Amino acid sequence: MNWTQVCEKEALPEGAGVAAWLGSRPVAIFNLGHRGLYALDNRCPATGVSLLARGQVCELAGELYVCSPLYKQHFHLTTGECLEDTELNAIPIVVKADAAGVWLAGEGA
Numbered sequence: 558m559n560w561t562q563v564c565e566k567e568a569l570p571e572g573a574g575v576a577a578w579l580g581s582r583p584v585a586i587f588n589l590g591h592r593g594l595y596a597l598d599n600r601c602p603a604t605g606v607s608l609l610a611r612g613q614v615c616e617l618a619g620e621l622y623v624c625s626p627l628y629k630q631h632f633h634l635t636t637g638e639c640l641e642d643t644e645l646n647a648i649p650i651v652v653k654a655d656a657a658g659v660w661l662a663g664e665g666a
């Protein structure tokens with residue numbers, strides 16, 4: 558798997574989303590502290606607008622979601638599945654952090 562470093566871990570505020578680029582692809586990264594690090598394609602599948610990083614993270618039935626700021630659909634932080642509409646899945650992106658920083662799986666171009 559190829560990894561692209563996007564930032565240092567200190568650049569991610571805990572509990573909020575941050576927008577980043579993986580090459581030309583907009584990515585939303587969520588640092589939930591001890592609950593983990595998550596990344597989805599930042600584009601809202603309903604509108605094509607890059608705004609999921611600005612969504613509210615919430616827990617529903619023990620699962621973590623981001624609530625799209627525009628139409629309020631909930632996207633699962635791990636699978637990208639939309640709670641309200643199975644045709645609107647967000648694309649999950651593999652993310653990891655180590656001492657050097659935060660990494661996304663895939664090529665930066």
Ligand code: FES
Nearest residue numbers: 613614615616624
């Ligand atoms: S933001 Fe929590 S339910 Fe939508």
